[in-house]
Amino acid sequence: MSCPICQKDSDPKYRPFCSRRCADIDLGRWLKGGYVIPGTAQEEDDPAPGTPEESPRH
Template identity: 85%
Template sequence: MSCPVCQKDTDPKYRPFCSRRCADIDLGRWLKGSYVIPGAAQEEDDPAPGPDEARH
């Protein structure tokens, strides 16, 4: 199996990655939202009323 970030052989300690660096790079990609499943955009539900709208 090869590292999904750099394609080097994996290290059992960091599996499926080859190093802590590649594991951190992957985590950063997840946190930034770089991994997205393609599909049609969905409409969002009505947003919660803001402070001005709640008084009406």
């Protein structure tokens, strides 16, 4: 198996990566939003599907 970052042979210690450096690069991409699942964007304030909405406060 090759490293998904640099294509070198993977090291069992860091599998599937070849080194700590490539593992950290991958983690950084996740944390910065570099990997996303395609789909429609939702507002953060939208309730989760199946969750009853709160009534407006007056």
